Amino acid sequence: MRPSEIASAIETLITVKQPAFIWGAPGVGKSQIVAQLAAKHDLKLVDIRAVLLDPVDLRGIPRIDDEGKTAWCAPSFLPTEGNGILFLDELNTAPPLVQAACYQLILDRKLGEYELPEGWSIIAAGNRESDKAVTHRMPSALANRMVHLDFEADLDDWLLWADNNEVVPSLKAFLRFRPTLLHAFDPKKNAKAFPSPRSWEFVSTILAAKPSNSTIKALITGAVGEGAATEYLAFLTACDQLPSVEEVLTSPDTIELPDDPAVVYALCESVAREASDDVIPQIAVLAARLPIEFSVLLMRDSAATSPSIVETPSFANWAYANSDILV
Incomplete structure (x- = not known):
């Protein structure tokens, strides 16, 4: 799944408090997308690196209560109020005993005497075994407690x-x-x-x-x-051999265009960043001189920079001239 699809799926799972596990290769952005979702929905984020924990770290340490019975002091990093995401990052990197300590927390939202507040959701993430990263095979009992999503860079x-x-x-x-x-x-x-x-x-x-x-x-x-x-x-x-954007917009009909496709990409990127209602006539002239794939790229990126240009005659004329490609 592409990142935007992962984000949409996680948003759905958060609403029903269903734990999820995001699988992906190193560096694709698994942790970042969870952080972005928390920020987007104004949720607190508790990021727990399971690989750094011992099995006893999650349950806490025992104490004797007023009745002389053993009670457990839950660790301070577990939330006690509000709304948020409890993110168990690198869960399958953790030793099996640490993963086992997460069973009850993930399935029942409890850990001994501790109970996860109602407004909190559990999301976990980790690398795939095929990535040859440091991982421990996830026990089936734990895997069956979560919805599994495969993250692919897009x-x-x-x-x-x-x-x-x-x-x-x-x-x-x-x-x-x-x-x-x-x-x-x-x-x-x-x-x-x-x-x-x-x-x-x-x-x-x-x-x-x-x-x-x-x-x-x-x-x-x-x-x-x-x-x-x-x-x-x-x-x-x-x-570095590209003409300046000012030169391009001053003479869009005569400026010499680069032959190297890589440089044309760079030209479209730099010109599109300067898009506005004032310069769209010049950009449209330049777009008409480019191969169609670069023409579409230039006008699409220009519209992303300045959405109002789609209402201009220059953009409308370009779109009409290329209607067979755009449909």
């Missing part, structure tokens, strides 16, 4: 996220050109760094910090691996 969903999180434009253009590099994890290889939605976010953060030319290759390679880093740096070099 470029369109990632680009939508990137638009709202200040990801550097060149990176978005590059991954449009090389979508298979959004997540290229091979469990058969013992690579320390590999392309993933998480590691590309690292790259964007690194570039925003404006590293020196002497370290940029090592930094990007350290985030996404040598192959992906080499391709991206070559893409950046090609993009």
Whole structure:
């Protein structure tokens, strides 16, 4: 399932208080999507890394109550009020005894004398066994207590996220050109760094910090691996040859267009970011000169930047001229 579908499914499960387990390869964004859902619905988020727990950590420690009986002091990280998501991250990485300690909590919403408040839901996540990550096989008794969702990276969903999180434009253009590099994890290889939605976010953060030319290759390679880093740096070099957006919008009918498809992606990305009602006539002229796949890309991204342009005559004329493609 793509991230947006995972989010929709989790929202449904939250309403019925049904525990869920999100399966996915390292770096695809399992933890992040749970955090985003909590923020979206104004829910508290308690993130428990099960791998860091001992079996006794969940139940707490015993004490003698006023009647001389043994009572258990629940750990402070378990919620006692309000509404939220109890997120058991890396659950299948935890030793079997820790997973067993979660049985009652997940099924009955209780753990000894502790009871999960009514407004809280339980979501768990972990890597797949096929990813060769450190995992323990989940006991069937625990697995049967949850709805299982398979998380797959999706470029369109990632680009939508990137638009709202200040990801550097060149990176978005590059991954449009090389979508298979959004997540290229091979469990058969013992690579320390590999392309993933998480590691590309690292790259964007690194570039925003404006590293020196002497370290940029090592930094990007350290985030996404040598192959992906080499391709991206070559893409950046090609993009440096692009005319400025001002030059493009001043002469959209005569400006020389690049031959390299990768650079055309970058051109569309940079021009679309400047879209407005004032410049849509020039953008439409440029779009008419581009191959149809880039023309659609440019106008679609321009509309995402400035939705009001779809009401302009220039956009309407372009849409009419390409109606056979758009239907």
